[in-house]
Structure formats: C-alpha cells, structure tokens
Amino acid sequence: MGVWRRRGEAATAGLSAALYSVRRGLYSEAVVSSVASAVVLAEVGQFREAVQYVQKAAKALYEGAKEVFERVKVTVQRLVELFVEAVTRMLAWVDEHKAYLFLMAAVAAGVVALSAALNLWGLIELEKLAHAAVGMPPFVAGLADAGGKAAERFKALAERYERWRVDENVINEVINAPLNKERPYEALLRLAKSPNLPRPLVELRKALMNVKDEAEKDAAVIATLVLYKALINNAEAYREWAELYKWAKGLVERQEFTVAAEEAKRLRGSQRGLEEVAEEVIEELNRVLVLYSQSDFYKEKPNILDKLKQLLEVDLGEAEELAKARRNELYELGDVNMGTKAYAALLSITRGGLYGHAATLLMGKGALADVVLLTPKGAYDKAKGIAKKRGESVDPSRSPKGAVDWEDRAASVLLWFLSGYGEADLKFRPVEKRGKKGRVERGFQVFRAYGVVEAFVGELWIGEVAYFNVSEEELRRRVEEAMRMAPDLSGMDTAPQYVEWLATDVSTSWRQIVAGTVHPWQLRWYFGLLGGPKWFSGKAIVTREGIKLAVVAYWSREREDEILRGSSWLKSLLGHTVNNWRELVDAIDWSWVLKKVEELADELKPWIGPKGMSDMEREGLARRMLSELALLAHFAEAKRGKNDSEWREERIKMLAKAVEDLSGGRIAGDFAKELARLIIYYAERHKQYAEKHINKLAEKLVGVSNKEVWGIVRRVLSGEDPNVYCLTRDCARDAVVRKFVAPALELVMLDKALRGEFDREEALLLFGEMYATALAGDGAVGPYDVWLTVGGELGGGAALLRLATLHLLNQLLPDELKLGVRVYIGEGVYRIAAYGEDAAKFKRLLAVSAPSDGGEYLSEKFNEFMKETQVEVQLDKNSIRRTKRNVSADLTLSEAGVAVKYNVYLRENKVELQFLSTDRSRAELAARLLKRAGVNAEVKKVGNEDVWQVRATTDKLAAGHEELREALAEIVKTARDKGWVDEKKARRWLEKLEKGMAAWEGKKFMVRLVEGVLVVRFSSTSRESLEEVAREFKAMGLVEGVHFTVRWGGERGHVYLLAEGVRRLAWVSTYGKEGQRPKAAGFLKFLKEKAKKRGAEVLRKLEALLEEGRSRGALRLAGLEKDGVKVLDVKTEEKDDKLYITLRAEVDGAVGEYKITFYRDRGGARRLMFYVRGGEAVARAVKLVEVLTGERPSVAERPDGLTRIGGAGRHIDALARYEELREAIERWSSR
Structure with a gap:
C-alpha cells in the first residue's frame, strides 16, 4: 500500500509491488497499529519498547506476504530496517533528539547496523530523508497531493460528462443486448449509426477497430459503458469535490477561519460519494455477469461467457495495487483485466493515485475505451502526452504550471483533517515557528468553538509532512469519550480475556500495565476490561482517511491482581485462588505442559509448515519448536x-x-x-x-x-x-512468559474437559472467547481465512503450544466441525492459519463464543464470524404446557456444539421468548445465538439483583429465521388446538410468524399513502414495544412531538413517523453524529424497501421527502453569489411564536436589509412575509426570494405605499437548505 512511496527508484518497483500485494486486513493491523504505537512509545521515552513494536509490525507483515517478498528479494531484516526508517523520519519532524535516541535503541537491539543508522541520520540532517527513505502514507500527508490543478480537472470532468450525457436506457440497451440474442458489440454498431454520437462512444468505436477477439470486443464494450454510465450519473460528485477543494483553498488563504461541524460532515458525505461511484462499477459488472449467465444466449456459448468473466470480474487485490501504484509499478500490472482497470481507475481518482490522475486525463478526452483496453503503463503514457500538450504532468502536483505551493498542500491537509474531525465547529488561527536550520514552519492552531467560547484542540503543522500535536485537553476528551462508550463487562469473569491480551497487545512494565492502539473499539475494550487508566499519552497523525489518534494507556498492576484474584475460572483450573501474575505463572505445572505437548508431537507435525515441505524439514522444525517450549518450561520451573x-x-x-x-x-x-x-x-x-x-x-x-x-x-x-x-x-521474564500463559491454561482446561473434570460446553465457549481475543490483538479474520501471529523470543514454542490446544479442541468438537490448521514459519514469526472450509468451521465456534456486550461483539473483526453460522432450532413438543398464567414451552438454539434453552410464553397480547441466568456470560451467549437466528435482543440486568435477562417479543421474533418462526408457530398452533389461546389471537400471531416480517430491529412498520400524504406507522398491543421504538428514534436524534408522535388508544398503540421526521432522518444519515448516521441510514434503507413493495407513488413520495431532508443545511447562505444576488450577512431571532430572519444582501448592485417574519396563519400553515417600498425595491425583493428559494413570492400592494412580499411552506422548506437557517427553521416549524 502507500506506506512505501518515496523510496529510491530502484527499490520502489520491487518493494512496492510486494507491499501492494499484502491483504488489506493484515496491512492495517500490522502496520497502522504497531508503527503508530511505536511513534507514541518513543515520544514518551520508551525507546526499547518502540523498537519491539516495529519488529513486531515488520515481521507480521513479512509473514502475511512472504512469497511476494521473496520474489522481489526483500528479507525480513530489510523490512525491519525500513520500518525503523519510517518511525525515525516521523519522530524527526517532531523531536530530533528523540528520533536519534530511538535510532540508537534500534542499533543496540541489533535491528540496524550502526553504520546504516549513522548514514540514515546524515540523510535526516541533510533533509533528504523525505525523498530517499520510506514515506508514511497513509500515516503522513505526502507532497504529491492533488492541488488546485486536480480540482480543475475534476470540474472539467463533471462538465464534460454532463454535456456528453445520454439516456441511460440507450446504454442499458447495448449492455443487455444478449437478452435479445445479440452481442453487445453488434448492438453498439447499430447505435453508432445514429447522428450526434457523444465523444466517449465515438472513441470506443475507434478503439475497437484494433481488437480482433470477439469476446474481448464485447468485454470492452461492457466495461466502457459501465464506466460511462457511472460518470454521467455521478458527474455532480466530482464537481462537488472540486468545489470543496476551492472552498478549502479559500479558507487557508485567510488569516483566521471557522469550519462548522455540518461542513465537515458534508465533506465526509462527499468523500463517501466518490467512493460509491467506484463501487457502482463493481455492482453493475456483477449484475451484468449474473444476467448473462442466466440468458439463453450465453447458455449456448459457455466458453464465451467464461472468457467474459475472466475479462470483467473485478480482482479487489489487484485493484488496490493499481489504485496506489507508482509509475514504475505500472509495468508490473500489465495483465490486469478490463473490469479491474475500470474499477481501479475510479478508486485511484478517489485516493489521489497516479493511475487515477492518468484516467482523469483520458476520461476528460472521452477516451474511456483507452482506460479499459490499454495496459496501465500504456494508459499512463497516453495521458502523459495529453498533459504535456497542456504544459503539465500526469501528477498535477509535479506540473511546471500550477505546481503545489503551501496553500495547495494546506488545502489538501485541511480536507483530510476535517474528514476525521467533524463533531464540533472548529476555529483555525495561523501559527509559525522556527524549525530545523532556522526555517519557518507554518500551520494552524485549532480550537473547538462553542459560540464565543473556545477550547484549544491542538496544532496542525503543514510542511514536507503534516502532523497534529493534539492538546492534553483534547486527548483527555477523546479518552473520556472512549471510557463512556466502553463495554459493560460487569458480572463476567474477565481473566480469560485479560491473559490473551497479555499474550498479544498488552504488556507490563514494573508495576504498570501498558496498552496502545489506534483503534477506537480496542481502546474501549481496554477500558471495559481494565477501567479508567492511571495516565495516558497520545499522538494524532493526519492521514488521507482523516486523523488517526494513537493512544497508549497505563494502569496500576493492582487492577491485574483484582482480575486474577476474582477469577473463578482460574480457581477451577488450578485448584486455588491466585493473587497476582507471579502466583499465576508459578501455579502452572510447566513440566506437565511440556510432557503433554511431547505426547501430541507426532499428531501435530502434519500441521507444521506448508504442504510442500519435506518430511525432514518438517521434523527439524517440529524439534526446534519443541526445544523452545522445553526452554520456557525449564526456566519457568526454575524461577518458581x-x-x-x-x-x-x-x-x-x-x-x-x-x-x-x-x-x-x-x-x-x-x-x-x-x-x-x-x-x-x-x-x-x-x-x-x-x-x-x-x-x-x-x-x-x-x-x-x-x-x-x-x-x-x-x-x-x-x-x-x-x-x-x-x-x-532471562527467558522466564514476563515479556516472554506472557505469550505462553494463555495457551497453557487452555491446554489444562481442554484436557480436563476431555477427562470429564470440566464442563465440555463451557470449555468450548471459553476457548472460543480466548482465541477470539487473541485474534483481536494479533490476528485477522477474512472471508476465507482465520489466522493468528505468534512471534518474539521462543515464539516457536508458543506456536506449538497453540497447535496443541487446537488439537485438543478438535477432540471436543462434533465431527462436522473438526478443523485443520497449518502453521507457516518466517524469521521469528509463526502464523497459525485456517483456510477455506476449515476457516468456516472455526468461525462457527467463534461466532457464538467471541466476547460481546449486550450481544454486540467487542471487536469489528468478529463481524466476519457471522457469515458462517448455522444455528439449529429444537422444540421440545412435550414441553408445551399450560400454566396458571399462560402457555409456555422450551425451545433450544444450538451451534458449534453449544446449546441454550429458552422459555417461550404465550402471554395476554404477545409471544415472548426469554432467557434468565445469574451468569452474565451465559446471557451473552443467549443473545449472540438469538442474533445468529435473526432476532435482535439485548442483555439486561433485572433490577438490582445479579440476574441477567434476554427477551424478545412477537414482532422481533417474526423477523427471525424461518426455522425459528416455524417452531414458534408450532407452539401457537398447539395452544390454539387445545383451546388454551383464542382463535383470533392465534390467527394474528400466526400471520406474523408464518409470513415473516420485513422488520427493522424486529419491529414491523406500515408505509402507505393516505390522500397523498406519506404515513409511516408502527402499531403494537405492547406499551413496551412502543417505548422501544420511541427510544430508537430519539437515539437517532428525533424529537417526540416534532418528528414523531406516540399515541395509545384501546388495546393498541401507535408510533407515527411524521414527514418532518423522515426529512430529519435523511439529514442525520448524511450529516449526523458518528453513532447516529449508520442507524438512520439503516432505517431509511428499510423504509425504501417497504415503499417499493407499496408501489411507485409511495416510493416517489418517500424519495421526495428524503431529498428535501438531505438538502437541508447543504448550502451556505453567507457569501452566496448568484444571478446578481450576493448575500452579505444573515441573522436569526426567535421570539414568541415567530421566527425573524434578517438578510443583508446586494441585489443588482444595491445593498439592502430585509427582515423576514415567519408565522402561522389561522389554519396553522407556515408563512413568511416582509415589506418594501418602491417599484425598484419590489423587483429586487422578488428577485432575492426567487434566487434563494427557486420559487416566485406573492406580491400585494397596500394603501400606505408599502408592498407585502409573501411566501408559503415551500419557500420556507427551500430556505431550510441553507446551513445558517436550518436549525432555526426546523425548531420553529416543529412548534
């Protein structure tokens, strides 16, 4: 990926090609987390630990792409050296002395040679490191940023594809030609006969003259037209980004400026828009290939269809490489297929890559076919010719004309900064300081603004690289926010999780626990596990993805003692309470551990090394790993x-x-x-x-x-x-032993379970919880693999011990879930991996056992587990019984050898499924299994007692998987047939359970038009269900009585989502707070699905409301210039039941002030009015309203010479599009 930009030409081609081949998951974990942590550790003086983090990152990355690195002759030692260069360079920009100390610590550790380190330091002193050594994107904003020239290209691209727009049906007719038993190429030739053919189609026809293969012609037509369609449908997205760059450039040229939170949110929305353009290409290509595979035309020609698939199926890995490739690397990507090139072109445009710059130039000439047909190097060469005629370079930052200056660079950095920091209004003030060799460095002081009150956030410095010195107050605020959002792990035995974190990302130093991360979920997990830290430090780094805040937190080891001392799990395994870490290590019988692994050695050997490894090599490697485990066991016993x-x-x-x-x-x-x-x-x-x-x-x-x-x-x-x-x-020191403690305890537990001395199901769950925690630290979960990295001193022994635990796990698992793994070995790093079917089996166990809070996983990595789950439902028909109060039954959900029994009750007005336990972990399991069965249910504490409840009622249950609904329906039918439930009630429940419900959070909503008005309603006989919906709406930022209403009458209640609520949700989904946006977007997606089923009119009405909502606050009023109208200032005032807006504007050269009153007429309709005097003044007022709203106002003369300018609700809604007016209008409208 981009971390290797700026190396010397000779190294760049080989090394970058290797790194671009690394999977995204591995890269983000190994590089971002470890190197960012290394920078932070070095900044607080922990240089040795920083060097260890760097080694860990490099070795993990090497193992993730060993074959690629070997092919380009990059050793793991060279990779470690490059990582050291990266961290040294970053530190040098902030603190030269600490950079030097870090470099010398690397020398002392034997990571780099002294001569190499001194040479590197010389480069830093000469300020050549930025070009001769490793760059740091995505960590650090580089020099090669788009600048104003790229913004001009974006604008031109948008204008041309608006001009070259054709009816989408015309394009679809060519793409869908095989449905009419015609080839796409033949359909294009028919279309090409029409006059006034747009340039992209003219260029496509010309380019195809040189293509001989029929399948290649068809593929080129499809890929080009899909690209064409994406551009004409999304031209506005490119124009918007160009405008945003112009806006940012204008800001940095000022002495001082403020950016509203809504502007930053709009920026993020624009970024997402550009990314979605690229995603449209993949979706459309996939749709086309599915369509073709089902068509009779290609059923008769399977060979041609196979070739089309080879030419059009997008390879995401290759697309990532191409999107980030430097010039020399384009040669290496000559065999990328057409579909991948089309997608990579748009992806690279979004990320500012060289291939994207080349594609932009070609697209601007209408040469979409060249993007698809030419090799990446060929496309670059052709784009180079276009740029040369303009006196530019393909990369606009290197153009002789319009080369990037400080303001250009600052504008790019500002956009990145705001994309990652937008939850508050921010004020920027310019600041300068004397840097190295007396040079002046420039940047901004950043303040969070609350009206007239300001809070210092930090300093954003922009030079050869950009970095953000976050203030102590801001760092504290971010940490406190993470603490507030930390998972509630009360009632759980957290020792299993803690010992696994110690084996991966958490360490101890003297009497402190130390943990660092750049991932918010991981920081929250640390706080849930260990509580608030004793102290913490951090560093914010500006990246293309926004701001990465690397935090290192410290806790007293007394917290560790509390976790270990309070663990009933440890007591059950070891036979007594352990009071601290030292007692835990001493309590493990390391001789027994070694003996057990020795007994299993022959059975573990097939898992060691790649399949192609010789028996002799495998035997030697197994002996080496066993000898390392023996060393650990010997020294741990000696230290006892x-x-x-x-x-x-x-x-x-x-x-x-x-x-x-x-x-x-x-x-x-x-x-x-x-x-x-x-x-x-x-x-x-x-x-x-x-x-x-x-x-x-x-x-x-x-x-x-x-x-x-x-x-x-x-x-x-x-x-x-x-x-x-x-x-x-000292191989018995904590830094070494901590890698062995967790798997040693797992081995003891699994062995006891096999001998009947520990509950088998509990052993499976605890092992899954622990292994998932290890994956959260040093592993990854992909669509087809699960792998864990083990490294450091005696890492082979730790890896072998892990293999032994997996072997015992297999003996506990049912036959259909037994899995195979393989350990791959690099220099000091061992990677334990399960692939394909084995990975799918492993995920099934991990899905039901991975740590959660309220049924929600604690790590984003774990979401990948859900795709493989196969929950089984078992109804004990003999358990269906009548009690004093209701009908009840027992129902069991199971997966991966783990089962939970639930109680089902047919109550007065609902079907209810319930689980109660005094064991919080068991309740979490019950919630996870239910979610895997399609039912959302939270874990809640019952009163002040140590009892935990999981509960779901009719509507949520009706949204579950078919097998679950069938079992519940069977209970209802049995009760009905025996006369325990009346026919009417049973019919209502069965209707929901048998049909299933298109539900949101388990709730069924009605969406329809009533006399042209959109009605969105949730109805229920349960007050609790109504309250749940109201709480969810409030969590998304809606206000009861303003955006929705709750009514109760008779036996049923209703929650109505008002039109204003729909508009508000549309706005929240685009510009809302971080936690609100996905929820609002998810609900609106659900509403659209419901509206589609109700018909085109319902969908059109919904989309109109959504468009109104999204447009609110999307424009700025102050500074607006259009058709002779220029808004100079705007003020709002709310008084009594009216809203007053005062506009100072220049209309056709005349400056005037307009005080507009918003009021309601006798019927409650919203109106606006203001008065002017004189014919010219009336004309200017009418023009002002028409320009700002797009609607002509009413005009009424009065006897006293004044003229009343009036407007209705549509004028008011149009004014709500302006950021300065949105909140005031919404607040007033809602009264």
Missing part, C-alpha cells in the same frame, strides 16, 4: 517461588558456571561471577557500562587476554548454547 532479585542471583550463579566451562577453568570464582553479571547487563542493553567493566575485568585476569574474554562473551550471546543464551536474556 523466587522474586526478581533472587532469580537474578540464581541466573548469575548458573551463568558463572557456564563461563567457567567455556574458559576451561581459567575464569573461575568471583571473576566468573562478575563476568556473568556483566554479560547479563550487556544483554539488557546497558552496553556502555558492561563494555567498560568487562575491559577492566580482563585487565585483572591472569593468563586470559582481553580478546579471549570477549570471545567468551560473544559465544554466550550468540545463542550457540540455547540454555546459556536463555540465562543471559
């Missing part, structure tokens, strides 16, 4: 019962004996002990101290030269003797 000081002395004694042996007895006694102590110091990176005193010790020794002493030191540190090496490095 000793504190750190006692253990250090023990190590010195054992190492002194080894020194004595290596020296042939010439270094003995206190001298051997002293040398052993100094070697340990050396291994702990106190090198200067150790070197000085080793040399002094050598002078005291008789008959042993300095060279011989250092030879012994080197042999000890070389790892030649693993036991001696482990004495120096």
Whole structure:
C-alpha cells in the first residue's frame, strides 16, 4: 500500500509491488497499529519498547506476504530496517533528539547496523530523508497531493460528462443486448449509426477497430459503458469535490477561519460519494455477469461467457495495487483485466493515485475505451502526452504550471483533517515557528468553538509532512469519550480475556500495565476490561482517511491482581485462588505442559509448515519448536517461588558456571561471577557500562587476554548454547512468559474437559472467547481465512503450544466441525492459519463464543464470524404446557456444539421468548445465538439483583429465521388446538410468524399513502414495544412531538413517523453524529424497501421527502453569489411564536436589509412575509426570494405605499437548505 512511496527508484518497483500485494486486513493491523504505537512509545521515552513494536509490525507483515517478498528479494531484516526508517523520519519532524535516541535503541537491539543508522541520520540532517527513505502514507500527508490543478480537472470532468450525457436506457440497451440474442458489440454498431454520437462512444468505436477477439470486443464494450454510465450519473460528485477543494483553498488563504461541524460532515458525505461511484462499477459488472449467465444466449456459448468473466470480474487485490501504484509499478500490472482497470481507475481518482490522475486525463478526452483496453503503463503514457500538450504532468502536483505551493498542500491537509474531525465547529488561527536550520514552519492552531467560547484542540503543522500535536485537553476528551462508550463487562469473569491480551497487545512494565492502539473499539475494550487508566499519552497523525489518534494507556498492576484474584475460572483450573501474575505463572505445572505437548508431537507435525515441505524439514522444525517450549518450561520451573532479585542471583550463579566451562577453568570464582553479571547487563542493553567493566575485568585476569574474554562473551550471546543464551536474556521474564500463559491454561482446561473434570460446553465457549481475543490483538479474520501471529523470543514454542490446544479442541468438537490448521514459519514469526472450509468451521465456534456486550461483539473483526453460522432450532413438543398464567414451552438454539434453552410464553397480547441466568456470560451467549437466528435482543440486568435477562417479543421474533418462526408457530398452533389461546389471537400471531416480517430491529412498520400524504406507522398491543421504538428514534436524534408522535388508544398503540421526521432522518444519515448516521441510514434503507413493495407513488413520495431532508443545511447562505444576488450577512431571532430572519444582501448592485417574519396563519400553515417600498425595491425583493428559494413570492400592494412580499411552506422548506437557517427553521416549524 502507500506506506512505501518515496523510496529510491530502484527499490520502489520491487518493494512496492510486494507491499501492494499484502491483504488489506493484515496491512492495517500490522502496520497502522504497531508503527503508530511505536511513534507514541518513543515520544514518551520508551525507546526499547518502540523498537519491539516495529519488529513486531515488520515481521507480521513479512509473514502475511512472504512469497511476494521473496520474489522481489526483500528479507525480513530489510523490512525491519525500513520500518525503523519510517518511525525515525516521523519522530524527526517532531523531536530530533528523540528520533536519534530511538535510532540508537534500534542499533543496540541489533535491528540496524550502526553504520546504516549513522548514514540514515546524515540523510535526516541533510533533509533528504523525505525523498530517499520510506514515506508514511497513509500515516503522513505526502507532497504529491492533488492541488488546485486536480480540482480543475475534476470540474472539467463533471462538465464534460454532463454535456456528453445520454439516456441511460440507450446504454442499458447495448449492455443487455444478449437478452435479445445479440452481442453487445453488434448492438453498439447499430447505435453508432445514429447522428450526434457523444465523444466517449465515438472513441470506443475507434478503439475497437484494433481488437480482433470477439469476446474481448464485447468485454470492452461492457466495461466502457459501465464506466460511462457511472460518470454521467455521478458527474455532480466530482464537481462537488472540486468545489470543496476551492472552498478549502479559500479558507487557508485567510488569516483566521471557522469550519462548522455540518461542513465537515458534508465533506465526509462527499468523500463517501466518490467512493460509491467506484463501487457502482463493481455492482453493475456483477449484475451484468449474473444476467448473462442466466440468458439463453450465453447458455449456448459457455466458453464465451467464461472468457467474459475472466475479462470483467473485478480482482479487489489487484485493484488496490493499481489504485496506489507508482509509475514504475505500472509495468508490473500489465495483465490486469478490463473490469479491474475500470474499477481501479475510479478508486485511484478517489485516493489521489497516479493511475487515477492518468484516467482523469483520458476520461476528460472521452477516451474511456483507452482506460479499459490499454495496459496501465500504456494508459499512463497516453495521458502523459495529453498533459504535456497542456504544459503539465500526469501528477498535477509535479506540473511546471500550477505546481503545489503551501496553500495547495494546506488545502489538501485541511480536507483530510476535517474528514476525521467533524463533531464540533472548529476555529483555525495561523501559527509559525522556527524549525530545523532556522526555517519557518507554518500551520494552524485549532480550537473547538462553542459560540464565543473556545477550547484549544491542538496544532496542525503543514510542511514536507503534516502532523497534529493534539492538546492534553483534547486527548483527555477523546479518552473520556472512549471510557463512556466502553463495554459493560460487569458480572463476567474477565481473566480469560485479560491473559490473551497479555499474550498479544498488552504488556507490563514494573508495576504498570501498558496498552496502545489506534483503534477506537480496542481502546474501549481496554477500558471495559481494565477501567479508567492511571495516565495516558497520545499522538494524532493526519492521514488521507482523516486523523488517526494513537493512544497508549497505563494502569496500576493492582487492577491485574483484582482480575486474577476474582477469577473463578482460574480457581477451577488450578485448584486455588491466585493473587497476582507471579502466583499465576508459578501455579502452572510447566513440566506437565511440556510432557503433554511431547505426547501430541507426532499428531501435530502434519500441521507444521506448508504442504510442500519435506518430511525432514518438517521434523527439524517440529524439534526446534519443541526445544523452545522445553526452554520456557525449564526456566519457568526454575524461577518458581523466587522474586526478581533472587532469580537474578540464581541466573548469575548458573551463568558463572557456564563461563567457567567455556574458559576451561581459567575464569573461575568471583571473576566468573562478575563476568556473568556483566554479560547479563550487556544483554539488557546497558552496553556502555558492561563494555567498560568487562575491559577492566580482563585487565585483572591472569593468563586470559582481553580478546579471549570477549570471545567468551560473544559465544554466550550468540545463542550457540540455547540454555546459556536463555540465562543471559532471562527467558522466564514476563515479556516472554506472557505469550505462553494463555495457551497453557487452555491446554489444562481442554484436557480436563476431555477427562470429564470440566464442563465440555463451557470449555468450548471459553476457548472460543480466548482465541477470539487473541485474534483481536494479533490476528485477522477474512472471508476465507482465520489466522493468528505468534512471534518474539521462543515464539516457536508458543506456536506449538497453540497447535496443541487446537488439537485438543478438535477432540471436543462434533465431527462436522473438526478443523485443520497449518502453521507457516518466517524469521521469528509463526502464523497459525485456517483456510477455506476449515476457516468456516472455526468461525462457527467463534461466532457464538467471541466476547460481546449486550450481544454486540467487542471487536469489528468478529463481524466476519457471522457469515458462517448455522444455528439449529429444537422444540421440545412435550414441553408445551399450560400454566396458571399462560402457555409456555422450551425451545433450544444450538451451534458449534453449544446449546441454550429458552422459555417461550404465550402471554395476554404477545409471544415472548426469554432467557434468565445469574451468569452474565451465559446471557451473552443467549443473545449472540438469538442474533445468529435473526432476532435482535439485548442483555439486561433485572433490577438490582445479579440476574441477567434476554427477551424478545412477537414482532422481533417474526423477523427471525424461518426455522425459528416455524417452531414458534408450532407452539401457537398447539395452544390454539387445545383451546388454551383464542382463535383470533392465534390467527394474528400466526400471520406474523408464518409470513415473516420485513422488520427493522424486529419491529414491523406500515408505509402507505393516505390522500397523498406519506404515513409511516408502527402499531403494537405492547406499551413496551412502543417505548422501544420511541427510544430508537430519539437515539437517532428525533424529537417526540416534532418528528414523531406516540399515541395509545384501546388495546393498541401507535408510533407515527411524521414527514418532518423522515426529512430529519435523511439529514442525520448524511450529516449526523458518528453513532447516529449508520442507524438512520439503516432505517431509511428499510423504509425504501417497504415503499417499493407499496408501489411507485409511495416510493416517489418517500424519495421526495428524503431529498428535501438531505438538502437541508447543504448550502451556505453567507457569501452566496448568484444571478446578481450576493448575500452579505444573515441573522436569526426567535421570539414568541415567530421566527425573524434578517438578510443583508446586494441585489443588482444595491445593498439592502430585509427582515423576514415567519408565522402561522389561522389554519396553522407556515408563512413568511416582509415589506418594501418602491417599484425598484419590489423587483429586487422578488428577485432575492426567487434566487434563494427557486420559487416566485406573492406580491400585494397596500394603501400606505408599502408592498407585502409573501411566501408559503415551500419557500420556507427551500430556505431550510441553507446551513445558517436550518436549525432555526426546523425548531420553529416543529412548534
């Protein structure tokens, strides 16, 4: 991906091609999280930990694409060096001294050679690093940004495709030609005979003259027309982005400016719009291929259809590579198919990639066919010729004309910044400082604005790179927000999750727990698990995706002690309570762990290494991994019962004996002990101290030269003797042992379950919870794979231990879920992976066991599990019974060998499914299983008791999967047949359960037109259901009485969503708060589906309301210039039952002030009016209203010479499109 831009030409082609081939999931986890954390750790002085994070990131990335890296001859060591360069460069822009200390820590760790480090530092001093070393996108805004020239190209593109617009049906007729037993190419030739053919079609016809293969001709026609259709339908999206750039450029040229939150939200909406244009290409190509596969025309020609699929199916991985490719890398992508090139072109335009710049130039000439038919390099060369004639470059930032200046760069950075920070109005003030070598650096101080009150956020610095120094107050605010949104894990035993986090992303240092992340979900999980931190630090980095806030938080280890001490799970496994980490490590029988894995060794060998590995290699690797586990077990046993000081002395004694042996007895006694102590110091990176005193010790020794002493030191540190090496490095220290504790406990638990000493189902659930937590830290879940990375010292032993737990897991799983895994080995990193069918089986277990809060997963990674679930429903018909109050029955949901029994009740006015437990974890399982069966149900605490409830009623249940609905219907039928439920009630329930409901959050809404008015209504006999809908609407920002009403009458109640509520939801879905937007969008998608089923008129009415809502606040009134009208200022005032808006505007050169009154007439209809005097004034007033609203106002003369200018509701709704008026008009309209 883009992190490798700016390397020297020779390295760029190979290395970038490798990195672009890495899967997106791996890249984001390994690079973004670890390197961002490294920067933050270095900033707070933890240089050694920062180096470890960098090594972890590089090695994980290498393993994710090992074959690609090997092909371009990039070693893992070189990758680590490149990561060190990246972090050093980032630090150097902020603090040179810390950058130097970090670099020297990397030297001390043996990560980079001293000579290479000094050379790198020289480049930094010469300010050449930005071009000679690794760049940091997507971490850091680079130089090659679009600038004003690209904005001009966007605008031109929009204008031309509006001019070249054709009826979409004409394009569809060609694309759908096979349905009429005609080839797309033949249909195009017919169309080409018509006069006034738009340029893109003329160019397509010419380009096809050089194509001989019939299938290729058809594919080129389809891909070009799909691209053409996307452009003519979305020309406005490109125009809007050009305008946004112009807007941003205008802002940065001012001395001071304010950006409203709505403007930032609109910016994000525009970004999404551009991305959706690219997605339309994929959707349309997929639609076409499905259509063709079902057509009789291609059923007779399967070979041609197969070839079309090869030419048109989009390869997302290749598209990502092409979208981000640099010039030299375009050569490597010559075999990309037509569909991928069409999609990649639009994707690259969105991301500012070189291929996108080339495509923009070609598209501007109507040469869409060239984008599809030419190789990426050929397209670039042709675009280069177009740019050269204009005196430009393909990349507009490098053009001699209009090259990027500071304002251009600042405009781009501002857009990125605002796309990631838009929940409040922001004020920017220019600021300067003296940078390196006395150069002036420029940027902005950023304040959050609340009217006249301002709060400092941080400083945005824009130079060769851009970075954001976040203020302590802002960092604290972000952390407090994460704490507020942290999951509630009360009532759960969190030790299983905690020990897995220790094995991955959480570490301990002295008496502190340390955890860092750039992912909001992960930070929230940390806070849910560990509570509020003792202190924290952070760094905000400006990226193309907005702002990434990397946070490192610190807790007292007393919190760790509380988790371990309170764990009933640990007590059940170990036979006693453990009070702290040291007791936990000592409580594990490491000799038993080693013996158990040795017993399983032969069965584990087939999982070790790729399938093609020879038996000899596999055997050698298995022995190495087992020997590493043996080392850990030996040293963990040796340390048992000793504190750190006692253990250090023990190590010195054992190492002194080894020194004595290596020296042939010439270094003995206190001298051997002293040398052993100094070697340990050396291994702990106190090198200067150790070197000085080793040399002094050598002078005291008789008959042993300095060279011989250092030879012994080197042999000890070389790892030649693993036991001696482990004495120096302390292989029993927490940083090593913490990788083994979680899988060791899993091994004990699974073994006990197999022997009947631990509940089998609980063991499956706990293992799934723990493994999913590990995946959240150091793993990934893709559509076809699940993998976990294990690395660091003795990583092979930890990986082997993980394999042993998976082997025991298989013995607990039913036959249909038994899975196979494979461990792939790199330099210091082991990747345990399940692919294809095995991954699908694994996901089924993880889907029901992954950590959740209220049934919602704690990590976004876990959503991928849901796709594979196969929940089974079992109804115990003999359990259907009549009780004193109602009818009840028992129903069981199961998946992956895990089952939960629910109670079903037929109450007075509803069917209710319920689960109660004093075990919070069990309640979470019940909610997860229900969600997998299509029913949304939350986990709630019952009163003040330690009882947890999961509950769903009729409407939610009717939205569930068919098998569940059938079981519930069977209960209702049985009760009806036995006379326990009256016929009318049973019929109503059965109608819902048997048909199922197109429901939202389990609720069925009615959508229809009544006398031309759209009615959206939810009805229920349950007051609780009505209250749930009202709460959901309020959570989306709606106000009762304004946007919706709740009414209760007789046996049924209703919630009506008013037209104003529909408009408001449309606005929220585009510009609302982060948590509200997806909910509103989801509800509106549901409404559209309902409206479609009701007919075209209902859908048209709904879409009209949505368009009105989206347009609200979409325009700025102040500064508007159009048709001789220029708005200079606007003010609003609400008084009594009226709204007053004062506009100061220039109309046809005359400046005037217009005070407009908003009121309601006797019938309650909304009106506006204002008065002017004189014929010319009347003409100007009419023009003002017409320009601002698009509607001519009414004009009425009065006897006193004044003229009344009037308007109706349509004028008021049109004025609500302006940002400055939206809230005031909505508030007044809602009264």
